[in-house]
Amino acid sequence: MDVGKYTRRIKARILYNHLLVSGTPKAHIKALLDSGRLPKLIDHPNYNPRVIEWMTDATHVADIAPDDYAKAFLEALSHPHRLWDTAFRHLPRKCQHLLFALFFCSEYGVDIDRLRVAYDAIHPFLSRKYGTAHHPKDFEESLRILEGGFIGLGGETARFINPSVRDYLSEYLDDLAMLLDFASVCPTAEWAGKVWEHGTRNIGAPSYKSRLALAFIDTIPAFLRLPVWSTRKRSPLSLEVIDMAQSERIRLLLSWGAETSDPGSLKPRSRSHANHLTTTVSGWTVSGWYRSLKRSAILTILEISRSYWRSVRLLKRR
Incomplete structure (x- = not known):
């Protein structure tokens, strides 16, 4: 699902549904309505169902005062990096591996078949090395889990749903041990070049x-x-x-x-x-x-x- 194609009506409906079923405290909902900032939330350039889901979950907003809720909501959309970290670390390993594979493909999107080639190269290797299970259907299941939250699918192309996801992963992957793993199983020359470029740019x-x-x-x-x-x-x-x-x-x-x-x-x-x-x-x-x-x-x-x-x-x- 491509968030860029959401109409204002769809975005408003998503927000309404989450506020309705996620257990958001009534005091927070009232404060949000009274703030007059709903249009800013719906029209925000970083609007993303993942952020909406997070910021309407009762357990996540419990520490936010009702009067500060609208401001905190807008800040979450403006700086989604903070939320990506928590959301990413709760993903299954197979999904994290798919995001790694996508990161070193084209930043403008990649053909799903080519993404699978990259995934099939690194996922079994990382799973064996770090003792996690892997199965033939992991690619399809990971796409399904990540679609709409981390990845957008359009036709036969996959891409990050928001540039902030890529920004977050860029920082997360500033890790020599991980880059050494990737370097040993590069599926394509271009993928190898991107691993090298990332490593030499960020490793001093x-x-x-x-x-x-x-x-x-x-x-x-x-x-x-x-x-x-x-x-x-x-x-x-x-x-x-x-x-x-x-x-x-x-x-x-x-x-x-x-x-x-x-x-x-x-x-x-x-x-x-x-x-x-x-x-x-x-x-x-x-x-x-x-x-x-x-x-x-x-x-x-x-x-x-x-x-x-x-x-x-x-x-x-x-």
Whole structure:
């Protein structure tokens, strides 16, 4: 359901229904009506059923004085970030994973089928790693739960229902441990690029950037097989771009290589830190990971270049 398509009548009806059935104290309802601010609530640019539901729930407004209710309601709509945190943390893990998948897709919305590809890459991985159950129907169930509250669906496209949801997740995902998880299971080159962009923009320490770059080591070989183009669903004779261009992939590979050019950036600060850094992962020490990433990146760049020139030669022959 797309909140942007709600009429004033629908918005007013949603607010009325919540006030009627959510147990909102009568004193608060009267104060809201007497305040004359109902039109401002209904016409607020951040109007969202999730915020309406929260601000009409008796348990959530119990600590708000009736005379302050209208003001608090407007502030909740103006600063929904505070409410998103509480609402997000009450979501099932499968729904949180869907929001993570959507965050690193296009900020303007993504085809639901492509969103599923991203979800199917990260959801089983995160579920196994952190010991939560996952099922084949998790994607559909998560979409159903999130629609209208966190996600808006329009045709075959999914997007965040309000920019403030994305703003909230941007802050929530400023977490190196989470980004390392995402980097290891990137479903597309574009998704990998967005994880890297988010991490390098919000993680300051050079050693952190090096660790994040190294986490993409299993993603690099996939750059060779991930398609850039695909046939359109409704027009099989035409193509559409579905992933990062080869030139952008090369730039991304070079940026990862640049961040891992100095193994000294992971110089141990103490003996315990040294032990941590030299712990092997799948048989590789840290220095081995550096060499492996650089070798993999270089080979991938060369193969992308070869593929490009092969395509050019074929086109010239035609």
